[in-house]
Amino acid sequence: MPLGTADRAYNLWCEQEEINMTDTMKRIVLAERPKGSPTDANFRLEESAVPTPGEGEVVVAVKYMSLDPYMRGRMDDGPSYAAPVPVGGTMEAGAVGEVIASNDPKFKPGDHAFGMFGWATHGVAAAKGLRKVNPDDAPIQTSLGVLGMPGFTAWAGMTAYSKMKAGETLVVGAATGPVGSMVGQLAKQAGLRVIGVAGGAEKCRMAVETFGFDACIDHRGKDAKAMREALAAECPDGIDIYFENVGGPTLGGVIPLLNLHARVIICGMIAWYSGESDETGSMPLQKLWRYALVKRITIQGLLQTDHVSRFGDFLREVGPKVASGEIKYAEDVAEGLENAPQAFMGLLKGKNLGKLVVKVG
Amino acid sequence: MPLGTADRAYNLWCEQEEINMTDTMKRIVLAERPKGSPTDANFRLEESAVPTPGEGEVVVAVKYMSLDPYMRGRMDDGPSYAAPVPVGGTMEAGAVGEVIASNDPKFKPGDHAFGMFGWATHGVAAAKGLRKVNPDDAPIQTSLGVLGMPGFTAWAGMTAYSKMKAGETLVVGAATGPVGSMVGQLAKQAGLRVIGVAGGAEKCRMAVETFGFDACIDHRGKDAKAMREALAAECPDGIDIYFENVGGPTLGGVIPLLNLHARVIICGMIAWYSGESDETGSMPLQKLWRYALVKRITIQGLLQTDHVSRFGDFLREVGPKVASGEIKYAEDVAEGLENAPQAFMGLLKGKNLGKLVVKVG
Numbered sequence: 144m145p146l147g148t149a150d151r152a153y154n155l156w157c158e159q160e161e162i163n164m165t166d167t168m169k170r171i172v173l174a175e176r177p178k179g180s181p182t183d184a185n186f187r188l189e190e191s192a193v194p195t196p197g198e199g200e201v202v203v204a205v206k207y208m209s210l211d212p213y214m215r216g217r218m219d220d221g222p223s224y225a226a227p228v229p230v231g232g233t234m235e236a237g238a239v240g241e242v243i244a245s246n247d248p249k250f251k252p253g254d255h256a257f258g259m260f261g262w263a264t265h266g267v268a269a270a271k272g273l274r275k276v277n278p279d280d281a282p283i284q285t286s287l288g289v290l291g292m293p294g295f296t297a298w299a300g301m302t303a304y305s306k307m308k309a310g311e312t313l314v315v316g317a318a319t320g321p322v323g324s325m326v327g328q329l330a331k332q333a334g335l336r337v338i339g340v341a342g343g344a345e346k347c348r349m350a351v352e353t354f355g356f357d358a359c360i361d362h363r364g365k366d367a368k369a370m371r372e373a374l375a376a377e378c379p380d381g382i383d384i385y386f387e388n389v390g391g392p393t394l395g396g397v398i399p400l401l402n403l404h405a406r407v408i409i410c411g412m413i414a415w416y417s418g419e420s421d422e423t424g425s426m427p428l429q430k431l432w433r434y435a436l437v438k439r440i441t442i443q444g445l446l447q448t449d450h451v452s453r454f455g456d457f458l459r460e461v462g463p464k465v466a467s468g469e470i471k472y473a474e475d476v477a478e479g480l481e482n483a484p485q486a487f488m489g490l491l492k493g494k495n496l497g498k499l500v501v502k503v504g
Numbered sequence: 505m506p507l508g509t510a511d512r513a514y515n516l517w518c519e520q521e522e523i524n525m526t527d528t529m530k531r532i533v534l535a536e537r538p539k540g541s542p543t544d545a546n547f548r549l550e551e552s553a554v555p556t557p558g559e560g561e562v563v564v565a566v567k568y569m570s571l572d573p574y575m576r577g578r579m580d581d582g583p584s585y586a587a588p589v590p591v592g593g594t595m596e597a598g599a600v601g602e603v604i605a606s607n608d609p610k611f612k613p614g615d616h617a618f619g620m621f622g623w624a625t626h627g628v629a630a631a632k633g634l635r636k637v638n639p640d641d642a643p644i645q646t647s648l649g650v651l652g653m654p655g656f657t658a659w660a661g662m663t664a665y666s667k668m669k670a671g672e673t674l675v676v677g678a679a680t681g682p683v684g685s686m687v688g689q690l691a692k693q694a695g696l697r698v699i700g701v702a703g704g705a706e707k708c709r710m711a712v713e714t715f716g717f718d719a720c721i722d723h724r725g726k727d728a729k730a731m732r733e734a735l736a737a738e739c740p741d742g743i744d745i746y747f748e749n750v751g752g753p754t755l756g757g758v759i760p761l762l763n764l765h766a767r768v769i770i771c772g773m774i775a776w777y778s779g780e781s782d783e784t785g786s787m788p789l790q791k792l793w794r795y796a797l798v799k800r801i802t803i804q805g806l807l808q809t810d811h812v813s814r815f816g817d818f819l820r821e822v823g824p825k826v827a828s829g830e831i832k833y834a835e836d837v838a839e840g841l842e843n844a845p846q847a848f849m850g851l852l853k854g855k856n857l858g859k860l861v862v863k864v865g
Contacts, residue, residue, distance in 0.1 A: 223798050224798045224800075387793075390790065390793060394789075394793075404810075409796050409797045412794070412797070415790055415793075415794075420788070423789060423790075424789060425789070426788070426789040427786045427788075427789070428755075428784060428785060428786070428787040428788070428789060428791075429751065429776055429781060429785035429786065431792065432748075432751060432770060432773055432776075433773070433776075435770050435803060436770045436772070436805045436806070436807070437583065437584050439585075439804075439806065439810060440803075440804075440805050441803070441804050441805075442796060442802070442803035442804075443796075443800075443803075444796040444797045444798070444800035444801050445797070445800065449800060
């Protein structure tokens, strides 16, 4: 391609709205690391100028940002699969918004893009790290949930590790969340018996009525023994697959019910993210080891980043099912960036109903 | 085939030595269930008449019987992957011997057969459940070790679950035992760095000099922290595969060194078979769960019975390598059935060097 053509293309895509350099953006930073459950004091709202895009970069005005349990891990300064947010740094989050300035031919103003813009009203990022979102396919905030990282996590884990077969029984915690609800729906479509676990009658009703689970157990007020009894009643043939989002008494109830050759996929453990312990958390390793050997269980840690090469497959398979309503999703929308900390604290306590997003702009 | 031909064949194979019905056999029964480590009082030697074969059965005079750690599990009356030995019942064991009477065309007197004849000088069993052993291929007692259940366990676990790749690092405990030595040799042949763990300088020397391990760590006197330090020194690139035979401080040392996407294959946990606990055994489940998620570890229980359909493949692949000396094995022979209990107690304490068998007849 002659240089002139590239230049013209560049100029064409470079059309952009005028950014007034005195425009300000808001962001929420990690004020201090939490001890146990996060509190307001751990967060601080800051203002700064809206950035301008460097070479190959775009600036996005965020419309929706995602709140997810994994963010609790980023607040701690310990070994994990990702670096912690530094104190004073912007809290990490995936977000979707409208491109307001672009220095890359991949995006033009008015396009929608998903990126890791953090807890902020605006973000700047290299265009090549952003995913274009088409508002005509589905509401843009689905790129944060059912068609984003959580939905993909569920799909990637189930397709890579579950070895699910019709007639088997699957249990999943946080059943009405964006991961759990996808896990359960994929399993139902494959002909499994699906039992959810969730906090409260309203979520349990949603798991069955909206997402089509066979049953859903309210974990509130139940210790591991009570969970085991409740699960045993709903899983007369035992448990073949446990998709682990929660840890805690749910896990404690599941372990003794695992069948020969059961699969446990560890995606998260929200009950333990703030350093809580309980009877199950302190179960001796020796006991688990014996279960794993006797029942020849497979236990598999899952992180969606290991599977990103299949994200396109996911969108091609699941996108149309979301559009057609074959796969359902539920959203819980918090209003305004300044309310993100409270919404996040509520998420860790299970107060949201469906995928929690913050409407930012 | 006309009946006459089958009848003739039957008569031909039915030739047998005369069994004198007053001939007696010896067997060792479970006198009482052990509390913790087994003692002499848990075993009792009994005599009875040598059995005669029923329809389709053969009688074998045992030459060698196997002693393996799994037998400790059979002495307890708890849930496991196999039923316990009843009190008063013959202790379970694989054994190989000479057919002395046959009511089945598959075997004739003088043939050698492997079967689950137990701790006994003679056994009777249905011919269809027995495996013919050819003394010209390899010494018959290899059917109890390198070419029997332990060797097959190692091969089945490694081929099914290890996903081993050249350049990776594997750690295996009970390194000079029939499972560990096969695991290590298979991994060496595939180009891995192989670090053994064993009890005592003599075993460690054998792991390196006989079996070709890159190094072997003496676990004696080491707690989990000391094991971790010793393992870290020999595994500069971390641990990709841990083949678990032992539990205890070895496991405690391994866990923090597991790499991203490491595989842990749980085959046994000899350090914990008699109800012992230790720092690693009481490690909180919560901690393991976090490692499994952060490092996306695969933990897989292994039992060879799940893989029996591949036993022929194993013999075809490994048999010639044993015959050629490409795969080495080591044997520790105890003399006489009456010494089996002492030899077994020694096995649980790691006193044997190589595969422990009892020369019975």
